[in-house]
Amino acid sequence: MKIFVVGATGAIGRPLIAQLLAKGHDIVALTRSPEKARTLAEQGVEPTMRQNLRFANADVFDAAAVQAAITDAQPEVVIEQLTTLPKTYTRESMSAAAAFNTRIRLEGGANVLAAAQAAGVRRYLRQSIAFWAVPGTGLADEETPLAFDASPAVAADARIVTELERRLLGNPNIEGIALRYGFFYGPGTWFNPDGDVAQQVRQQQFPIVGNGEGVWSWLHIEDAATATVAAAEQGNPGIYLIANDRPLAVREWLTTFAQWLNAPPPPQISVEDALQIEGGADAVYYGTQMRGVSNAKAKRELNFQPRSLEWVVDTAVVPTRNNN
Numbered sequence: 001m002k003i004f005v006v007g008a009t010g011a012i013g014r015p016l017i018a019q020l021l022a023k024g025h026d027i028v029a030l031t032r033s034p035e036k037a038r039t040l041a042e043q044g045v046e047p048t049m050r051q052n053l054r055f056a057n058a059d060v061f062d063a064a065a066v067q068a069a070i071t072d073a074q075p076e077v078v079i080e081q082l083t084t085l086p087k088t089y090t091r092e093s094m095s096a097a098a099a100f101n102t103r104i105r106l107e108g109g110a111n112v113l114a115a116a117q118a119a120g121v122r123r124y125l126r127q128s129i130a131f132w133a134v135p136g137t138g139l140a141d142e143e144t145p146l147a148f149d150a151s152p153a154v155a156a157d158a159r160i161v162t163e164l165e166r167r168l169l170g171n172p173n174i175e176g177i178a179l180r181y182g183f184f185y186g187p188g189t190w191f192n193p194d195g196d197v198a199q200q201v202r203q204q205q206f207p208i209v210g211n212g213e214g215v216w217s218w219l220h221i222e223d224a225a226t227a228t229v230a231a232a233e234q235g236n237p238g239i240y241l242i243a244n245d246r247p248l249a250v251r252e253w254l255t256t257f258a259q260w261l262n263a264p265p266p267p268q269i270s271v272e273d274a275l276q277i278e279g280g281a282d283a284v285y286y287g288t289q290m291r292g293v294s295n296a297k298a299k300r301e302l303n304f305q306p307r308s309l310e311w312v313v314d315t316a317v318v319p320t321r322n323n324n
């Protein structure tokens with residue numbers, strides 16, 4: 001298929017392009033940066049596949065340029081992976097990035113969706129997020145309501161995701177698929193050994209909040225790409241939760257992550273103390289209330305077979321990462 005990828009040079013875009021090309025698809029990748037385009041073409045893409053990769057240059061805020069690029073490419077499918085998130089994952093950096101990230105998704109995304117529709121694109125997949133199911137017991141599924149009453153930033157994000165998904169899935173002229181990804185880990189992410197969270201954990205700056213009972217769902221970046229390829233090829237319109245088989249409470253994943261990194265144990269902070277800090281209510285949500293998600297639908301319909309989190313094993317023995 002001819003597939004137009006927006007956000008092609010980001011953490012998920014890079015493995016996604018490589019996997020789409022390996023499956024024989026023709027790719028047009030949007031970027032604002034010819035330099036990034038060159039790097040993308042050189043990294044992770046087999047030389048023999050490069051003839052099926054072409055780049056288009058446009059900023060998603062430039063509706064006319066996006067329209068021209070998609071009309072020119074005439075793709076059957078558009079995959080949108082737009083974000084503008086910082087390389088650091090701290091309350092301050094995320095809060096500073098939030099407004100522009102929302103604008104990219106709402107305004108930039110609207111331009112891409114409108115251009116796709118005008119060009120007669122059959123299928124449109126967009127990045128969505130699995131973090132904001134309403135707190136409760138058991139795993140959330142695609143029908144679980146989102147946490148509109150949660151802490152301020154979480155509730156705002158839940159509303160934005162709902163709006164983005166509504167625009168896409170309510171569009172009768174296009175087959176819309178929203179992929180709600182779990183926490184990315186692996187190359188290019190905050191949780192890679194060279195990523196920002198690993199660095200914070202080494203410096204004991206990433207605490208367990210309260211009892212650490214918040215449950216996180218994880219997704220290796222290569223598995224995120226694999227699920228996305230499957231959804232483009234054979235998914236049904238609607239929402240898919242994409243995460244691995246084993247959601248983990250913070251106190252479990254963070255403790256074992258620190259061991260795996262040969263870092264000191266993570267510090268702990270009480271809920272009361274966390275709430276004193278600006279944005280603390282959101283930290284309490286992620287640390288104590290977040291709910292894991294079920295990947296049953298993705299397994300059933302996309303034959304999704306995610307890998308296990310590399311720093312957690314079923315025996316009590318935590319592997320130590322090879323530093324070479």
Ligand SMILES: NC(=O)c1ccc[n+]([C@@H]2O[C@H](COP(=O)([O-])OP(=O)(O)OC[C@H]3O[C@@H](n4cnc5c(N)ncnc54)[C@H](OP(=O)(O)O)[C@@H]3O)[C@@H](O)[C@H]2O)c1
Pocket residue numbers: 006007008009010011012013030031032033036058059060061081082083084085086087104108129181182183184185188189190191
């Ligand atoms: N579910 C999750 O856990 C999740 C989800 C998303 C991101 N993250 C994390 O966030 C961090 C950064 O992620 P990332 O590398 O994907 O983000 P990024 O570096 O901000 O890249 C996002 C993509 O969006 C494109 N883009 C941004 N603004 C654009 C604009 N105005 N016009 C056209 N394209 C635009 C960029 O293209 P060009 O720069 O080439 O133009 C790039 O390909 C990583 O640690 C990642 O793991 C996590």
